[in-house]
Amino acid sequence: MGFNPKDAIESVKDIATNAVERSADIVESAGHIIxxxxxxxxxxxxxxxxxxxxxxxxxxxxxxxxRGGDDDLEA
Known part of the structure; x- marks a missing residue:
């Protein structure tokens, strides 16, 4: 399967969502430092x-x- 622009946009959105969610953990950890x-x-x-x-x-x-994550698994 080749490059699919629609899937690429969804993946970029997923990357951004994950980064925002994890940034909350980073802020919490900064609070621990303080x-x-x-x-x-x-x-x-x-x-x-x-x-x-x-x-x-x-x-x-x-x-x-x-390819998705499950397709990458090696036997």
Missing amino acids: KGDVSGGVEGIVASSMDIATHSVEKVKEIATG
Whole structure:
């Protein structure tokens, strides 16, 4: 299956939605830092950032290959 512009737009919307949802976790982690839990706050920020990046890469891969996540599984 090739590139489908409609699917690409949906994937970009999904990336943006996920990033906005995860940004709330980043703000919460920043609050932990302000309250004195620097280690826990930084850990939360890094984890949320990595989740955003991982999700974005997976979606971009789907856009580029025209395949969904389940089609990519290796036997």
